[in-house]
Amino acid sequence: MTAIPRRRTRRAALVGAACALAATGTVLTGCGGEDPDEGTNGVGKLPAAQIQARSRSAAESADTVRLAGNVVAGGRTYKLDMRLKADGASGAVTAAGTTFQLLRVGEELFLKADADFWTGAGGKGDDGDTAAGEKLDGKYVKVPQGDPSYKKFSVFTDMGVLLDGLLTLHGTLETDGRHEQAGLRTVRVTGDAGSGGTLDVSLDGKPYPLRLVRAGGAGTLTFSAWGKDFTLAEPEKDETVDYGKQLPTS
Template identity: 30%
Template sequence: MIRLRPGALAAAGAIAVLCTACAGSPTNGTPSAAPAAASSSAAPAVLAASKVGTAVSDAAKQASSVHVSGTVSDAGTVKLDLKLSKDGASGTVDKDGVAVPVLRIKDKYYFRFTDSLIKEAGIPAGSSVVAQLKDKWVPSTSQIGAGIGDAFKEFLDYSTFINGTVGSLGTTTFSGGEKSTVNGASVLKYNSSEGTAYVAADEPHYLLLLQQAGKGTMNFSDWDKPVTVTDPPQSEIYSGPGA
């Protein structure tokens, strides 16, 4: 039976670090569209700084989906691009160049073997095992996928992810409230001791961007928009030893 070293899934597991970092420390870096200060930045904020944490937490918990993307540096570099909903999730997690495509369909989880993950797993190049694994999806119901459900739930289950990131901002103390824009959307900019949060100016007050100097950036978009995820075709699911 094929058994992966614990480090083989570190690329995916590293997302837990990202979640923790976001929960306790809003992130920083250069966003895809840098926030632009509005000319009327001195105008009173619609949302009081004292209510920001509760507002973004409540909005996220009432939504049913979100698109999360960003880069975080913490014992390496983690890049992610995930679409999450209450019924499923899809996307890619990349830890120091090791890419791990992931899926969730209700209670079933998958990861796919890429060239970089096969190399990280220590599988010899040119072996017959590589041919069996390359570009194949491994489900949590398989022997070699046992345990990935518990690990992946941290970042692929919508409620678990939100509670551990945006939801935890409810206890963070913010200040400010200057008007700005992020990717064309009107936002209010709030600061905390750990970083900066950009929040949708209009209700619901969704969190759109988290920044932390020297740590990274996390973008949140497409809140409450439909996310469709389906099981991979049977031909793309791993069927070798340990399946």
């Protein structure tokens, strides 16, 4: 019988030990298991705090994003579907069962809604009827920068403010496995085991945030179309109404 070289026996024993370790939960290549980080951007190997930091950094470096979902603020739920960039945004906001369109180009903010929206906001004509609401129905109304509504609505169009305020987890950060969002692989980071929110970070391409569940049931949001440019332009004059110095208020 041919003797097996001692070095080969020792090497086989080491490989066997490594594969036994893999069976306990540590996945190693070369033992028949798949490396979950193969072909990824590598952030899945990092501690939770570093994953969140890389994700925030990627978001801050992006020129554009599409944000959709629900946000609970001030006891009211807002449904958002906004495309955002540094110098403007366009999209829809739904609150209290009413949907309105927002468009910001530079510093110019426009709001478009139906007559019921304006009538409900107190839009009465001089004759006491709903003439103002009918005038504004389906038109882009230019929001004066000095009007209280400008600050209220422009926050939904400010990419920097929205991302800074939303991409926050509370409490002790931990990772919570690998998941998938819109066909992309993600690693999930939780705050206080989920009670402080959860954030799914892309493992494909840049480590962009893809899904956020806010703490305290304050809404769930998805992020997509990172870095995909889109055109912003002020509406045509025949689509626009300049209401004046102040909009109707509720």
